[in-house]
Amino acid sequence: MSLRIYNTLSGKKEEFQPLVPGKVGMYVCGVTVYDYCHIGHARANIVFDIIFRYLHFAGYDVTYVRNYTDVDDKIINRANERGIDSKELAEEFIRAFDEDMETLGLAKPTYEPRATEYIDEIIVICNILIDKGMAYASGGDVYYRVDKFNDYLKLSKRNMEEMQAGARIAPGEQKENPMDFALWKAAKPGEPSWESPWGPGRPGWHIECSAMSSSLLGDSFDIHGGGRDLIFPHHENEIAQSEAANEKPFAKYWVHNGFVNVNQEKMSKSLGNFFTIRDIVNTFDPEVVRFFILTAHYRSPIDFSDGNLEDAASGLSRFYEALQAAAEAVEGCPENDVASELGAQLEAKFREAMDDDFNTALAIGHLFEGARTMNRLIGEKKFRKKADLVANVRDLHRTVLKLGEVIGLFGSDPHSWLETFKLAGLSSLGITVEEIESQITERLQARKDKDFARSDEIRDELEVRGIMLLDSREGTTWKLK
């Protein structure tokens, strides 16, 4: 089965056929750099990260562009509030964004252009649109003539009459039509500006993406992505600008990720339920955050809550436990020539899931089954002496790691990940490793002495405090309850 992608433009899943066989051009709207990124940005970027990774895994030569919008009203306002230069502010938050994305384990896009690096290209597009009568200069601004573009609103599927009821012309704007939007804005005193045929000014919000995408990917390219909220007006306006200027279809597939709610409510600053990535990774492992996001389909809304994140942590630790057990089980076993089909079977299911509009939730379900199969095989009697079982576990182990990497998971060493996970939980329980170790030592002695009453007492005490003891042939270990 080939790859199918849900296209916002058509409203349905379509078979993916790139413009140039074997190659994919993908543009994703990045962030406006005026503040720290929140969990919603984390989701959007993780979603497109796995799309990028999966396309690459599926054999495509992918060019992935994700921009920084580094000039905009919000940046200027924030910089003014802080009394610093807007360029300085943008630099600060570009750095913060890069750090956050690295923390979340995102692969680097092929290009990460900045709007301010494409001012010349932006001016060229404005000129073309003016020459074609699609745009007009007015008092140092340049506006797009929305009613000249027949396909306007084809992405968001709205209609003009109704839109116009809510549209208005802000003070200082000199538009012919309230629906028209700015391609270029005249600079007010103290604002960052660039020379242009219409006087000093700066780009409007949407034009930079038209400029950057066509410069780096060509006038037509395969995939354009972003959050749902960008469908209107941002992406609609990009289509209007690019298609009118180039007279070619813009992006072929439009992909939009769903929102993140917080405790069942829309995340918003006014509700005070705004979580930055920095806040979250103080409490939760970044990989847990990624795992949580990928356990739902990218177009569904997800609910961010402590409980859901804790569930995700349990799920991820199940994988790491299985991965660790598998590595230990086959360690030192001689290599053999026994063939195993299990890895290939798992990979086939994984691909089938991912080919269906990047269904990571289903894909992870299959990986869980792979983990369970490993555990089952390892548990069989005389496992290490059975070449076929060893071969199966080796195969599955390698496959789970390989497929995990495609969705950015399981990249840590299982032992250290599990240790870190345990230690992180300890601080909230008010108990130290030394304390636990000494209890284990005491209990071991009690067990040797067959003093099971004392032994059980120690175990129960620890359990009440949130620590679970695990006895095995090699000794006693512990984990968080």
Next chain:
RNA sequence: GGCCCCGUCGCCAAGUGGUAAGGCAGCGGUCUGCAACACCGUUAUCACCAGUUCGAAUCUGGUCGGGGCCUCCA
């Protein structure tokens, strides 16, 4: 008001015409001094109503409930 989405086991979550993946929790086993871990087994007819169909969670209409966009927003 306009446009759009959703309602699947206690919780999370796949499934979009052929009789319901997976995870967490639960229950019954195996293992264990007893447990835990792991494994095995087990647990839903899909908000409601009416249609279409040989057959629907999946299509159509309606009802109820929840949410989003229409202004900056991932």
